[in-house]
Amino acid sequence: xxxxxxxxxxxxxxxxxxxxxxxxxxxxxxxxxxxxxxxxxxxxxxxxxxxxxxxxxxxxxxxxxxxxxxxxxxxxxxxxxxxxxxxxxxxxxxxxxxxxxxxxxxxxxxxxxxxxxxxxxxxxxxxxxxxxxxxxxxxxxxxxxxxxxxxxxxxxxxxxxxxxxxxxxxxxxxxxxxxxxxxxxxxxxxxxxxxxxxxxxxxxxxxxxxxxxxxxxxxxxxxxxxxxxxxxxxxxxxxxxxxxxxxxxxxxxxxxxxxxxxxxxxxxxxxxxxxxxxxxxxxxxxxxxxxxxxxxxxxxxxxxxxxxxxxxxxxxxxxxxxxxxxxxxxxxxxxxxxxxxxxxxxxx
DNA sequence: CATTCGTGAAGACGAAT
DNA sequence: ATTCGATTTCACGAATG
Numbered sequence: 001x002x003x004x005x006x007x008x009x010x011x012x013x014x015x016x017x018x019x020x021x022x023x024x025x026x027x028x029x030x031x032x033x034x035x036x037x038x039x040x041x042x043x044x045x046x047x048x049x050x051x052x053x054x055x056x057x058x059x060x061x062x063x064x065x066x067x068x069x070x071x072x073x074x075x076x077x078x079x080x081x082x083x084x085x086x087x088x089x090x091x092x093x094x095x096x097x098x099x100x101x102x103x104x105x106x107x108x109x110x111x112x113x114x115x116x117x118x119x120x121x122x123x124x125x126x127x128x129x130x131x132x133x134x135x136x137x138x139x140x141x142x143x144x145x146x147x148x149x150x151x152x153x154x155x156x157x158x159x160x161x162x163x164x165x166x167x168x169x170x171x172x173x174x175x176x177x178x179x180x181x182x183x184x185x186x187x188x189x190x191x192x193x194x195x196x197x198x199x200x201x202x203x204x205x206x207x208x209x210x211x212x213x214x215x216x217x218x219x220x221x222x223x224x225x226x227x228x229x230x231x232x233x234x235x236x237x238x239x240x241x242x243x244x245x246x247x248x249x250x251x252x253x254x255x256x257x258x259x260x261x262x263x264x265x266x267x268x269x270x271x272x273x274x275x276x277x278x279x280x281x282x283x284x285x286x287x288x289x290x291x292x293x294x295x296x297x298x299x300x301x302x303x304x305x306x307x308x309x310x311x312x313x314x315x316x317x318x319x320x321x322x323x324x325x326x327x328x329x330x331x332x333x334x335x336x337x338x339x340x341x342x343x344x345x346x347x348x
Numbered sequence: 349c350a351t352t353c354g355t356g357a358a359g360a361c362g363a364a365t
Numbered sequence: 366a367t368t369c370g371a372t373t374t375c376a377c378g379a380a381t382g
Contacts, residue, residue: 315351326374
């Protein structure tokens with residue numbers, strides 16, 4: 001119980017940290033133009049805030065370059081702001097070009113901070129003259145390789161971010177190493193098959209984690225996974241379906257029994273009750289009671305019914321809470337479970 | 349009083365067309 | 366893309382201990 005709590009707490013921390021980071025990434029993902037515009041707005045706001053009254057005499061404040069001064073008493077309210085513009089002056093546009101030492105802003109979104117080479121598509125040299133055929137072929141080759149390296153790098157980066165995401169979600173869900181590796185493999189395949197365009201990295205990563213968890217027999221419910229993911233549930237499900245279909249992953253419906261251990265320990269029920277719960281599930285399975293029903297609901301019902309058989313007290317509400325299943329479903333299922341086990345216990 | 353039980357309406361989902 | 370059937374959920378009130 002205690003360990004579970006600590007883990008989920010850590011997980012929460014991980015989530016928030018990560019969220020911050022991804023937000024920042026989103027920020028830098030926007031185009032340079034947008035960013036410049038935003039900064040400008042920000043400056044304006046700051047100036048507007050500065051345009052308050054002097055704390056000493058209540059006079060108006062005026063801002064010059066790097067100082068904010070009271071127009072009445074001369075008190076320097078603030079000085080040495082960071083941006084005081086270029087230290088040089090230019091008298092015409094030509095001089096400006098020569099003296100300016102800055103270029104396009106760098107972005108953290110691209111692996112090379114946007115500093116990589118771009119080779120233009122026009123076969124012209126720096127003066128606008130057409131190139132000779134030999135030069136043209138050379139440029140053709142350079143373009144091809146430049147492009148190849150760049151796209152490979154971008155895939156690598158994509159993968160790196162996704163793997164970080166997978167790792168994060170994996171530990172937040174308390175999944176073993178094996179699952180994360182499987183998730184990585186799934187993600188790699190998705191990447192190789194060009195399934196990414198039009199879909200968010202988080203979305204695919206989340207889907208990969210969910211699929212991997214089920215494949216390796218340590219399933220987590222859709223809700224649980226969605227809770228640690230940044231994307232919303234709708235998109236998650238859609239992406240998951242898509243990924244499963246496109247990669248033709250073979251995923252059997254989750255085995256309810258695999259949920260039992262977790263629910264049981266979270267509720268702190270006895271081993272005996274847990275054993276009864278598993279028994280109930282096995283019986284039900286033999287009778288084909290479980291087709292079409294939600295595995296989580298079935299597991300929840302068993303975890304509720306198990307303690308009932310051993311006179312242990314567990315309320316439907318508690319089970320419903322840890323299993324994220326409605327009480328109604330638990331009721332319906334556990335009636336079925338008990339019926340199945342009474343009317344004909346199939347000998348093993 | 350808390351818990352459990354049963355019900356019908358409503359939403360969500362998968363399959364079939 | 367839409368429709369259909371089954372399942373789950375929600376909200377409520379009654380029954381049980």
